[in-house]
Amino acid sequence: MSPLAFVAALFATSLAAGTAGAVLGLGGGMLLIPVLTLFFGVDLRLAMGASIVSVIATSCGAAAAYLRSSLCNVRIGLFLSLATVSGALVGATLAGVVPTRWLQILLGLALGYSVLTTLRQLHIEIPEANDTDPLALRFGLEGTYYDAFLDREVKYRAERVRAGFGAMFGAGLLSGLLGIGSGAFKVLAMDHFMRLPMKVSTATSNFMIGITSAATAGVYFGRGDIHAMLAAPVAVGVLAGAAVGTRLVARLRNSTVRKAFLPVLIYLAASMLLHGTGVLR
Amino acid sequence: MRTSLPVERVVGRVLLWGGLASLMLILIGLIGYVIEGSPRVQEVVRSAHAPGRGPALDAYTTLAQLRHALARHPPDALAVAALGLMCLLATPLAGVAVAIAAFWRHGDNTYAAIATAILAMLLVSVALAATG
Numbered sequence: 001m002s003p004l005a006f007v008a009a010l011f012a013t014s015l016a017a018g019t020a021g022a023v024l025g026l027g028g029g030m031l032l033i034p035v036l037t038l039f040f041g042v043d044l045r046l047a048m049g050a051s052i053v054s055v056i057a058t059s060c061g062a063a064a065a066y067l068r069s070s071l072c073n074v075r076i077g078l079f080l081s082l083a084t085v086s087g088a089l090v091g092a093t094l095a096g097v098v099p100t101r102w103l104q105i106l107l108g109l110a111l112g113y114s115v116l117t118t119l120r121q122l123h124i125e126i127p128e129a130n131d132t133d134p135l136a137l138r139f140g141l142e143g144t145y146y147d148a149f150l151d152r153e154v155k156y157r158a159e160r161v162r163a164g165f166g167a168m169f170g171a172g173l174l175s176g177l178l179g180i181g182s183g184a185f186k187v188l189a190m191d192h193f194m195r196l197p198m199k200v201s202t203a204t205s206n207f208m209i210g211i212t213s214a215a216t217a218g219v220y221f222g223r224g225d226i227h228a229m230l231a232a233p234v235a236v237g238v239l240a241g242a243a244v245g246t247r248l249v250a251r252l253r254n255s256t257v258r259k260a261f262l263p264v265l266i267y268l269a270a271s272m273l274l275h276g277t278g279v280l281r
Numbered sequence: 282m283r284t285s286l287p288v289e290r291v292v293g294r295v296l297l298w299g300g301l302a303s304l305m306l307i308l309i310g311l312i313g314y315v316i317e318g319s320p321r322v323q324e325v326v327r328s329a330h331a332p333g334r335g336p337a338l339d340a341y342t343t344l345a346q347l348r349h350a351l352a353r354h355p356p357d358a359l360a361v362a363a364l365g366l367m368c369l370l371a372t373p374l375a376g377v378a379v380a381i382a383a384f385w386r387h388g389d390n391t392y393a394a395i396a397t398a399i400l401a402m403l404l405v406s407v408a409l410a411a412t413g
Contacts, residue, residue, distance in 0.1 A: 053366060060300035060372050067293030074289050074380060078395050085402045092406070139391070210296075210373035211399065215406040217370040222343070228362040229314070232307045235369060239304055 009040070010230070011237040017054055018241020022062035023249055024261050025205030026183035027055030027213065028238060042230065049225030050234045052217050055183075057235045059210025061242030066203035069250065070145040073200060076158060077207040079139055080189070083165045084172035084182065084212055091176020100178055104276030107174060111269035114188055118262055125254050126154055127195040135161035145200065148250045156197050164194040175212070183209045184264055191258070198254040198261070288383040288392075295379045299372030303365045310362025317358055374403060 013035050017028030029051035036047035066072035121127075136142060141158035158164065171185035183205050190201035220226050249257065274280040341347045341363045350360035377400045384393040 053369065056370055056373060057300070060296045060303075060369065063376075064293050064297035064300060067289045067296065070289065072289070074292055075392060078377075078380065078392060078399060081399050082395055085399055085406075089402055089406055092409075211377060211403070214370060214373040215403045218407050221367065221370065224341075226363075226366060228307075228310065228341070228359045228366060231366055232311050232362045235307055235366060236304065236311075239300060 006040070007233050010036075010233045014054060014234045014237025015241040015244070018058050018061065018238035019245040019248065020241075021054070021058035021183075021238070022206060022242040022245025023202065023252070023257060024183075024264060025187040025202030025209070026058075026264065027051070027209050028058055028241075029055060030184075030264070030267070032234070045223075045225045046227055046230055049220045049223075049227065050231045052213055052220050053226060053231040053235050054238045055213040056210050056217060057238040058242050059206055059208075059213070061239045062203070062246050063207040063210060065243070065246035066206060066249075070143065071199055071203035071249070072207045073141075073143045073204050074207065075139065076141050076143075076190070076194075076196070076200075077204045077211075079141060080165065080168045080186070080204075081208050081211050083168035084175070084186065084208065085215070087169040087172025087174075088176035088212060088215075089172075091173040091178075093176075094173075095177050098177060101276050101278070103174060103177065104272045106276075108269050108272030108274075108276055111188075111265055111272060114192060115262065115265050115269055117192060118258065118265060122258060122262070123255050124258075125150070126156070126197055129157065130159055130195070132157065133159050133161045141194075143200070145197075147199075149253050154197060156200060158190075158194040158196060160193050160195070164189050167193050172212070182212070184261075184268055187261065188265070191261075198257045199249055199252070202257060202261075203249070287387060288380060288389075291383045292376050292380050295376045296372060299368065299375055303369035303372065306365025306368060307362050308365075310358050310360070310365060313355075313358030313361060374400065377403070 017031045021028035032051045032054050033047045036042040037044055063072055136158040144153050144155045147154045167189035171182040175182040186205040186208055187201045190196045191198055341360060347360055347363055350357040377396055381393050381396045384396060
């Protein structure tokens with residue numbers, strides 16, 4: 001492959017990763033790393049370095065737009081980041097001490113269950129409000145956004161805050177233990193446990209993934225794993241893709257975003273179970 | 282359409298301008314690299330296709346290396362792109378730092394404390410990773 005074709009293909013892949021990441025609240029590593037390593041033959045180290053750049057670029061590009069349109073909730077994002085960052089710190093400390101295979105199997109089963117519950121609520125546009133959680137009132141975990149598809153303002157308030165916070169701590173713990181990104185788990189915790197509108201969940205996840213990844217990005221840079229020639233086209237492509245993704249989200253139903261998220265959950269559940277049981281290494 | 286809240290607005294601005302400034306530096310670096318017509322492009326593609334051969338070619342791993350490459354006349358084009366990447370990586374942390382000030386200014390001490398705790402934990406994890 002010629003250098004120009006290499007850079008062009010890299011840009012196109014990153015554009016797709018940025019668009020998907022902005023819509024689904026993920027960093028894009030799930031798409032970028034396999035494509036870079038399997039199709040472009042890039043060293044895994046450099047692919048992971050490019051992936052961390054992609055996570056932060058998606059977060060900056062998407063969160064800036066979502067914050068302007070009030071889809072992203074800074075208070076919910078920071079409140080839950082407290083759980084994920086502390087979880088990641090504990091996880092990184094316990095890495096090598098805790099047997100990760102059982103954790104992967106447990107996580108795979110939990111994700112498998114989430115697939116079933118997601119299927120049950122696939123068509124729910126805005127979750128019905130149940131009992132008010134005092135913690136949601138105490139920490140102001142509520143907001144309003146204008147839904148262009150529904151052509152009205154949507155008010156929401158977090159529910160089951162303790163469960164959501166616990167799930168976020170677990171997501172951070174696993175991210176620290178297994179060295180995996182946790183964008184999908186963040187979306188899941190906000191959508192399932194806290195019953196936030198799906199678009200608010202993915203938009204707020206976009207804000208959070210940038211914060212949690214910034215800590216590890218410095219390590220990758222210091223190791224020389226972030227090469228400008230590889231990471232720069234990725235950053236440009238992902239930023240452009242994030243701009244496309246944020247415009248797309250405004251026109252989508254919450255239920256459509258949830259449907260698009262379902263294959264990610266199935267992939268993650270299968271991947272965790274296959275790695276945990278030793279079928280995949 | 283509903284306008285965003287003051288804290289959201291200020292954090293959003295930091296992420297937007299941080300992202301745009303990084304993008305500009307990255308593009309200037311990449312365009313400069315292409316204009317230089319450097320044969321190293323071929324080398325970079327080759328190195329990216331050769332797994333496990335030590336640090337990547339032309340990778341800047343310390344601020345000192347980057348400063349040295351930027352101080353040249355003209356500055357090294359890849360170093361300009363690397364500076365853009367570094368700005369991009371620092372942008373979310375700048376967003377949290379600005380959120381602390383914004384919450385403080387609006388009298389929301391709870392969230393100013395939460396954001397401070399997050400920033401402190403992130404800096405601790407960076408320091409732990411840097412010291413191995």
